[in-house]
Amino acid sequence: MTRRTQLPADALVSEVDPPAEQLGSNDAAGAGRRPAPEPVWGIARAVIAGATRAATAGGAMVRRRLRAQPTSSPDPVFGIFANGMAYLRMGGGPKTLLWIPGGPGNTLPTGGLALRMGQSWSRPFADAGYTVWWVTRRQNMPTGHSFADMANDYAQVIGEEFGGKVDLVLGMSTGGQIAFYLAAGHPETFQHIIIVAAGYADAEHDKDLLLRSARLLSQGRAGEAMALFVDDMYPRVPRPARRILGEVMGRSMYGNTHPHFDNDVMVEAEAEAASDAREVLPDITIPVLLVGGDQDPYFPKEMFQDTAGLIPDCTLRLYEGKGHEGLLSEKRFLQDVLTFIAEHPAAQPEPATEQPETNDQLGAAT
Template identity: 40%
Template structure:
């Protein structure tokens, strides 16, 4: 696989993006958080490997959240920001939305409130409730980022990404190095925004939105996810009227690199489109 070289930019709505891929269709990947820095370097390359199956058919935009958030901003507000972005930048419609982790909790509101703006939607590595331990880690992560302590912030989340194993220990070392070379956030309001995002995560409440969803939704999650325990994911699946849930056995909060991730999304799209005919 040739190394992917993304183009970086910021939309008029102040939402930053990384763009890559060659296809005519548009894939929006709502990236994790808290924090609105688009992935670069090691973090981007790790994510991009899992998205490689999409690059011929889709142009991919990895998006985070806008700058200048005010106190009390919610995940529902962020969903509305994405809706404005799609109307302004993509003519009011995209082909595929994949919300991962923090992006996945926002996607819950988006599927309910803005279904006319996309053809297909996937909620990955997310549920409508977050474990208390996950909230604590992300709050600490946001505080460290706000203080400019990027290396310690990156290492903080290693325990949440993988079940206990040598791989997790190895990842801590990689994340420490990645933090050493990480770019300083460019947004002037980043220190405030990342803390506000963390507070929005802790206060996330999408139960009413989930009950309103009328379109098919694919849910993908590891059954050992630290942030989103399987019982929470199953409960979310029951609350959505037309959802398909797939668990990845013995996987934690990092499934985008699993070969089944892209395969399951393509299968979901194919079945949905065949159902229209």
């Protein structure tokens, strides 16, 4: 039997704060991911956009076996799988897209601007016939849980909840780095894979920022953590404005987190700092589409090129003038993905993958 926390969509598409005990709030690839400088309003939007690789939902527990049945509601639905990986489901198409979010990736966008941004990113894929499953890292990860271990967690949830295979995996930033390991170790779990804004490893400066910000988040000092990100991303913005923006973002993004968040944010940051995917990239035997911006301050174009060069069959798309953020909203992004899929038929075509059945009604705790 599968246990799953779930809230009906209409309870979450509002501007009100979500319930006190949440599944989480997110981004340390906001924590270690600096968009290119832009006007002040653009700065606020970029920082907020980084938050969308985050947040969590809560509710009552329901128990029900998942069956192979397509979802029909286009409204966002939140829940948690039996292995502790929370999800946000958007769209209702017959094809399945598993979204591996940036870090810290154990949270979901539950409402307000963060949810709307997540919906805007997923809508083109929903329109193209996909149900988008934004799936977090599992909760209460043990110390030393590596990116390879997190990839194993995603393979497990695909096996247990999606009938063993999804149509498309999309990994963003930190999620893209985990997706390298999924591609190397579990190519049988998906038909196609897209990796966005991710290189084989973080630079030393970014590792330091990542760990410092994660420590603050784990101590409940979200405002200071966000201010640290803003200081690093936008040093030319007046310091008082950076402090205020950091505090506002800290409250917005991390006001409600699940009980294991303090642990998980550190485990993931330590895993990212220790990761270097160059050891596994040559083991990837399936085609990969890697998308990046040539102005990404975390992964310079030379790193994208080196990363692509280590993957035996990699198509690299570098968007001129683009940084770490904004790639998903590029009009050409969806077309590049669909073209890649059309030009690289799955090695073993299969019927549409299974959609886990969802129950939009609240149930009693079990």
